[in-house]
Amino acid sequence: MISPQRVSAIATNTVREAIRNKVLYVLLFFALVLISTGVLLSTLSYVERDRILQDVGIAAIRFFGAAMAIFLGVGLIHKEVDRRTIYTVLSKPLSRSEFLLGKYLGLVATLWLQMAVMGVGFAVTSWLSEAPLDAGHAYAIGLAGMEAALLAAVATMFSSFSTPLLSALFSVGIYLVGHLTRDLRELGAASGSEGTATVTSLLHRVLPDLESLNLSIQAVHGLPIAPAEVAFAVLYAVGYSAALLVFATILFQRRDFR
Amino acid sequence: MSGSLAIRVGLLAAAIGVAHVAHARLPVASPAEQGEPFVPRPEVARATSLGFAAVLADYYWLRAVQIVGGEPNPEHHGHLLGRFIDVVTTLDPWVSHPYRFAAVWMVEDEEAVRAANRLLERAIEYHPDDWRMHFYLGFNHFYYLGDNETAADALEPAVRLRGAPTYLSRLVARLRADREGLDTAEAFLRELLKSAPDPYAAAEYEKALDEIETERRARFLDRARERYRERNGRDIASVEDLVRGPSPVLERLPPEPNDWEWVLHEETGKIVSSFYMYRYEPHVAARANHGKEGEGS
Numbered sequence: 145m146i147s148p149q150r151v152s153a154i155a156t157n158t159v160r161e162a163i164r165n166k167v168l169y170v171l172l173f174f175a176l177v178l179i180s181t182g183v184l185l186s187t188l189s190y191v192e193r194d195r196i197l198q199d200v201g202i203a204a205i206r207f208f209g210a211a212m213a214i215f216l217g218v219g220l221i222h223k224e225v226d227r228r229t230i231y232t233v234l235s236k237p238l239s240r241s242e243f244l245l246g247k248y249l250g251l252v253a254t255l256w257l258q259m260a261v262m263g264v265g266f267a268v269t270s271w272l273s274e275a276p277l278d279a280g281h282a283y284a285i286g287l288a289g290m291e292a293a294l295l296a297a298v299a300t301m302f303s304s305f306s307t308p309l310l311s312a313l314f315s316v317g318i319y320l321v322g323h324l325t326r327d328l329r330e331l332g333a334a335s336g337s338e339g340t341a342t343v344t345s346l347l348h349r350v351l352p353d354l355e356s357l358n359l360s361i362q363a364v365h366g367l368p369i370a371p372a373e374v375a376f377a378v379l380y381a382v383g384y385s386a387a388l389l390v391f392a393t394i395l396f397q398r399r400d401f402r
Numbered sequence: 403m404s405g406s407l408a409i410r411v412g413l414l415a416a417a418i419g420v421a422h423v424a425h426a427r428l429p430v431a432s433p434a435e436q437g438e439p440f441v442p443r444p445e446v447a448r449a450t451s452l453g454f455a456a457v458l459a460d461y462y463w464l465r466a467v468q469i470v471g472g473e474p475n476p477e478h479h480g481h482l483l484g485r486f487i488d489v490v491t492t493l494d495p496w497v498s499h500p501y502r503f504a505a506v507w508m509v510e511d512e513e514a515v516r517a518a519n520r521l522l523e524r525a526i527e528y529h530p531d532d533w534r535m536h537f538y539l540g541f542n543h544f545y546y547l548g549d550n551e552t553a554a555d556a557l558e559p560a561v562r563l564r565g566a567p568t569y570l571s572r573l574v575a576r577l578r579a580d581r582e583g584l585d586t587a588e589a590f591l592r593e594l595l596k597s598a599p600d601p602y603a604a605a606e607y608e609k610a611l612d613e614i615e616t617e618r619r620a621r622f623l624d625r626a627r628e629r630y631r632e633r634n635g636r637d638i639a640s641v642e643d644l645v646r647g648p649s650p651v652l653e654r655l656p657p658e659p660n661d662w663e664w665v666l667h668e669e670t671g672k673i674v675s676s677f678y679m680y681r682y683e684p685h686v687a688a689r690a691n692h693g694k695e696g697e698g699s
Contacts, residue, residue, distance in 0.1 A: 206454075
């Protein structure tokens with residue numbers, strides 16, 4: 145039985161540990177610089193400057209969110225093994241599942257904290273540039289947070305059984321493929337081969353569809369975004385992340401730390 | 403300690419100096435900027451955007467803008483601009499301005515205009531309530547392709563759209579009736595000038611309006627020339643013949659601004675303003691000949 149108190153203790157500790165990581169602040173700094181650079185880039189166009197400013201801002205949040213999720217996620221378990229703290233932690237009345245879940249939730253909390261700072265930077269830049277801001281932007285940034293959480297689950301899953309380097313490579317691969325599954329499905333459907341269409345459709349179902357968590361274009365153009373669409377996207381990310389974590393706990397349970 | 407620090411500072415200054423001198427001697431333009439720019443196929447650009455389609459669309463949009471802002475004759479780069487705008491609107495089809503930008507600048511030849519029309523049809527698909535997209539499409543069919551019927555068909559749906567000017571319905575009727583086209587072209591151009599997407603486009607429309615005004619005066623001279631032929635049984639040797647002799651057909655020639663004058667074109671024999679050296683013809687095939695006429699004279 146998973147104890148919320150024990151999971152929460154691990155998560156809190158993970159957040160404390162993560163916010164001491166200086167690399168995270170460097171990434172955050174670059175993200176904020178890129179968000180504000182949108183102002184400069186937008187001046188290169190004589191029209192639709194607000195759009196360019198906000199495209200760059202949301203892209204920076206999404207890119208650095210994904211980078212941090214992978215960067216922090218792949219070292220999640222390895223650090224504990226490397227510093228041998230995992231032996232102390234697991235010798236206490238704490239299951240491996242609770243440990244993994246706590247680590248993951250701590251990581252997600254850290255990511256969301258960072259992305260909230262970036263979101264404030266984006267809002268301030270937009271406000272100073274008099275670019276319109278509405279619920280669509282909040283939806284887009286919120287779903288970027290869900291994408292980061294899903295990627296953190298991917299990285300956590302790989303980090304539960306592999307080295308940080310391999311985990312990073314696998315996670316980046318999943319990230320890239322995750323943005324291609326819709327195109328793959330379309331290509332398969334257009335190929336005229338039933339077998340190819342079935343395979344690409346299956347890949348689209350099995351691999352994460354990260355484009356479903358990308359509403360940046362709709363937000364920037366002020367297009368109507370159905371709350372149901374956002375709710376299903378959140379549900380999809382939560383369900384997919386949960387499945388990855390269950391799989392990770394199974395692998396982690398069998399892992400031999402000797 | 404202070405000596406060691408001085409050495410380090412000296413080394414730092416020397417290193418910066420070497421880097422600066424070397425950098426100043428490097429060519430500023432990258433190899434990628436030489437020759438025609440590379441534009442990926444739209445579907446490749448979309449597949450490789452990896453969730454950053456909007457930013458990539460902005461990047462290609464800025465490159466297209468640089469062509470118009472940096473080239474003396476951007477309308478000669480219509481095909482290249484078309485490829486850029488196709489990528490932009492494939493990556494982010496909800497953009498608005500790039501479609502109109504394409505309509506303004508993709509006028510190099512008939513193929514470029516037809517490509518611009520395909521982009522405008524995509525614009526209508528994504529902006530069904532924006533009357534301006536219909537307007538540009540109608541203008542292209544009328545002005546560059548000389549197809550009044552298709553122009554009227556393209557313009558007609560805009561009449562019912564919110565914000566559409568009230569005269570659009572009259573313009574549609576005129577398109578179906580006016581074969582000569584000067585009044586219709588002027589009506590189109592005056593509206594395009596009002597809603598010009600950028601100063602460069604506005605300058606192009608003002609030039610086109612000036613061409614129409616010049617053409618009106620040239621047609622007045624054509625009619626006078628015809629009277630001269632009837633009266634004297636021969637053609638004029640120079641435009642001044644119209645106001646010379648015991649019974650001139652005109653009291654004076656219509657004035658041309660800035661001391662430009664009316665002359666007979668050496669090859670075509672048409673009366674032309676020495677400023678333009680060609681007669682107004684809106685269609686792209688005719689416009690392509692303007693350059694040749696200019697070269698010949």
